[in-house]
């Protein structure tokens with residue numbers, strides 16, 4: 001088995017004349033927390049969208065567990081074992097936590113095609129298994145006491161936890177988290193950090209997009225820094241933190257934000 005779970009090879013993405021990703025290559029090791037940082041518009045989400053099949057690369061290749069996945073549909077990639085969350089939390093707001101976790105499984109699970117007695121039986125078993133798994137995931141993400149609460153009325157941090165639960169629905173080997181701490185209150189942040197570590201401790205590999213630098217520096221095994229679609233550096237947190245290009249691109253971003 002390969003030591004790395006994901007390989008991105010010479011990936012480029014144009015949106016019209018804009019080069020959102022510019023010849024980026026990297027490998028993610030099995031079991032690590034690999035973070036992607038970079039100023040707004042650097043191309044982080046675009047990378048996730050290509051890895052999960054939501055948008056096709058203009059050039060380059062993506063391999064998951066040694067298998068080429070670019071060209072596959074999002075549901076096919078999900079079934080191979082890649083889960084993801086979205087930058088803007090997408091939940092079934094009018095459904096309960098448990099229902100969300102059931103719908104999430106339906107989206108990644110393959111149901112029997114033939115309506116024989118056998119498959120009906122199998123489907124019934126898999127339905128009860130699905131319910132069992134939904135309960136287990138609710139407990140795992142720390143929402144055990146909110147199982148029957150409608151998603152819309154959960155606190156923002158709990159909604160973020162549930163979106164991670166949805167990404168875990170298909171029991172993925174690799175999970176991509178797009179700013180899981182975005183807009184989350186200080187007192188809720190630690191819970192989500194603990195959840196990310198717990199997922200890693202389950203043997204899953206995590207790729208994390210996050211702006212909160214102190215968190216990224218603490219939690220990551222390795223970090224990839226992007227700027228204007230280009231790879232600036234990929235290294236251990238302490239090396240990335242002291243990289244001049246990284247410091248310059250973040251300072252530039254901050255000045256731009258101040259106007």
Ligand SMILES: Nc1ncnc2c1ncn2[C@@H]1O[C@H](COP(=O)(O)OP(=O)(O)OP(=O)(O)O)[C@@H](O)[C@H]1O
Nearest residue numbers: 015018020038039040041042043044045046047087
């Ligand atoms: N579907 C699209 N069509 C056209 N341009 C796009 C599309 N998606 C992203 N872009 C552009 O590509 C660039 C990279 O966007 P992307 O969303 O990947 O950045 P990001 O690093 O995730 O930024 P942020 O930190 O703000 O989330 C931006 O200039 C953005 O406007």
Ligand SMILES: [Mg+2]
Nearest residue numbers: 044045046087
């Ligand atoms: Mg983004």
